[in-house]
Amino acid sequence: MxxxxxxxxxxxxxxxxxxxxxxxxxxxxxxxxxxxxxxxxxxxxxxxxxxxxxxxxxxxxxxxxxxxxxxxxxxxxxxxxxxxxxxxxxFVGARKTYTHRYAENIVKQLISSNVSNVAENNGLTDEESR
Ligand SMILES: [Zn+2]
Known part of the structure; x- marks a missing residue:
């Protein structure tokens, strides 16, 4: 497993x-x-x-x-x-609480969406996704 x-x-x-x-x-x-x-x-x-x-x-x-x-x-x-x-x-920034690929995924979503949608989809506040 x-x-x-x-x-x-x-x-x-x-x-x-x-x-x-x-x-x-x-x-x-x-x-x-x-x-x-x-x-x-x-x-x-x-x-x-x-x-x-x-x-x-x-x-x-x-x-x-x-x-x-x-x-x-x-x-x-x-x-x-x-x-x-x-x-x-x-795979993770020194003081980040998420992995690089997680951040990249957020960035990809940002390109095709607006900030508050992405924040909503990922359970983040607007502040965290900027
Ligand atoms: Zn040394």
Missing amino acids: KRVLTQLLNLSALVVESSLQEGSILFLSVSKKTKIAICPQCGKKSEHLHQNQNSLGKDLPMGDKEVILNVNRRRFKCKTCRKTFNEKLD
């Missing part, structure tokens, strides 16, 4: 660890496949996991289910710099 969900999710760097269905919402706990991260200071690889941090992000719906990703954004420690850093997640 997890493998199927990982394929359905189709974000190549990610593995679905677990899933939880709550009404019309599907929560997927995901983490990156790789066990290493690149230090942003010195560019060296680090395998030294410092801390696990979870953040929630809205993704494209699957069928009639809204998808919320529970992303394990790991914190690594660089042995060279002796500093900790967050791994880079390329």
Whole structure:
């Protein structure tokens, strides 16, 4: 089942660890496949996991289910710099609460629709979709 969900999710760097269905919402706990991260200071690889941090992000719906990703954004420690850093997640912006492809989907809808319709279709307020 997890493998199927990982394929359905189709974000190549990610593995679905677990899933939880709550009404019309599907929560997927995901983490990156790789066990290493690149230090942003010195560019060296680090395998030294410092801390696990979870953040929630809205993704494209699957069928009639809204998808919320529970992303394990790991914190690594660089042995060279002796500093900790967050791994880079390329499918979601640093301080965004939704994935890039979710945002792209909104943009596509905006082209053929007006702002308040898109906001309505996605359960967002006008403010969030700008
Ligand atoms: Zn470093």
